[in-house]
Amino acid sequence: MAATATGGGYRMSTHVAMVMNAQGAAPESEQRPIPVPGAGQVLVKVNASSVNYHDMVNLAGLIWGEWPRVPMTDGAGEVVAIGPDVTDFSVGDRVMGAFHPDWQEGPPTPQLKAELPGDSGDGWLQQYRVAPAAGLVATPLHLTDIEAATLPCAxxxxxxxxxxxxxxxxxxxxxxxxxxxxxxxxxxxxxxxxxxxxxxxxxxxxxxxxxxxxxxxxxxxxxxxxxxxxxxxxxxxxxxxxxxxxxxxxxxxxxxxxxxxxxxxxxxxxxxxxxxxxxxxxxxxxxxxxxxITVGSVLSFVELCELITTAAIKPHISHIFDWTDVTEAVRVLQAGEHVGKIALRIT
The missing domain is CATH 3.40.50.720 (NAD(P)-binding Rossmann-like Domain)
Structure with missing residues (x-):
């Protein structure tokens, strides 16, 4: 069952998340309450993710983190609710999540790189996700959510x-x-x-x-x-x-x-x-x-989007899977059968 926007509010319900319940365990679908965004946070209806080498290593249980957790570093979708003190985004805005949401600009530090969706906490392989507004970037208008979801890491x-x-x-x-x-x-x-x-x-x-x-x-x-x-x-x-x-x-x-x-x-x-x-x-x-190079800051992501918009660049995507087929998507990546990116459609 999905949540729906109703006028100025938001009717809460449950949603589906793909959860790794133990180290190296294949993700399994799980019903969860849709979270409420707090101060400085937004709720995103997640429409797409993409598969990176990092995700393959994570899904193999080789990256430290608490279990259970939702995998995938990359996500794109639509803002459906905002918490207090959020001024940069509004309901209806299309956004992408940054790989390192706390690394806003400048050189990296261990503290700035500590937060990483899918590793340090729940990632984007779920229908709804609360994220800090400061760790989101507006999606270029000429890109679909599936195309946008290939940008945050690669x-x-x-x-x-x-x-x-x-x-x-x-x-x-x-x-x-x-x-x-x-x-x-x-x-x-x-x-x-x-x-x-x-x-x-x-x-x-x-x-x-x-x-x-x-x-x-x-x-x-x-x-x-x-x-x-x-x-x-x-x-x-x-x-x-x-x-x-x-x-x-x-x-x-x-x-x-x-x-x-x-x-x-x-x-x-x-x-x-x-x-x-x-x-x-x-x-x-x-x-x-x-x-x-381990990805980059939120500011560098914003600057990339400026280039992508100016040059009308679109990612090359060779495979699009349903989000429940993440195991097959990882197999394609590991086998080198892809060219460019592998995307996941989240419904």
């Missing part, structure tokens, strides 16, 4: 990699694979005037990347020494920014693919969590900057 992560390297016209960005972060990096870098080199093991996936704006394509199965191809494409200079999603097995090549003074944004650990063997001397002599 979109903001790619955007902050681009920001860290101060990418602009004439720069070269190298990004790995055709997952959500990588294809967002393609779109954002191109919108800022940069050339983009995209790597993948699939020519079919590379063609999709080309349609989204990638200017040079490298199949790393047929060109395993892809860092040399990057140097060839750039006339020996290297990339201004390398978005490294592989981790241990790609980081050394990412360093070699960078220009002197370039940036390597370490975003993923798709090849595992082992120590990455890199040449410290190469990093030092070429003044290469290696920086870790």
């Amino acid at each position: 979109g903001v992560t790619a955007w902050n990699a681009v920001l860290e390297a101060e990418i602009g016209p004439g720069d070269v960005v190298l990004t790995q694979g055709t997952g959500g972060v990588s294809l967002f990096a393609v779109q954002f870098a191109r919108a800022l005037g940069a050339d983009v080199i995209l790597t993948s093991s699939s020519d079919d996936k590379l063609r999709i990347g080309s349609q989204l704006g990638a200017t040079h394509l490298i199949n790393y199965r047929t060109v395993p020494d892809w860092e040399n191809e990057v140097k060839r494409i750039t006339g020996g200079r290297g990339a201004d920014l390398v978005v490294d999603l592989g981790g241990p097995e790609t980081l050394a090549q990412s360093v070699r693919a960078s220009r002197m003074g370039g940036t390597v944004a370490v975003i993923g650990v798709l090849t595992g969590f082992d120590v990455a063997p890199i040449s410290v001397a190469e990093v030092m002599l070429n003044n290469i900057r290696i920086i870790g």
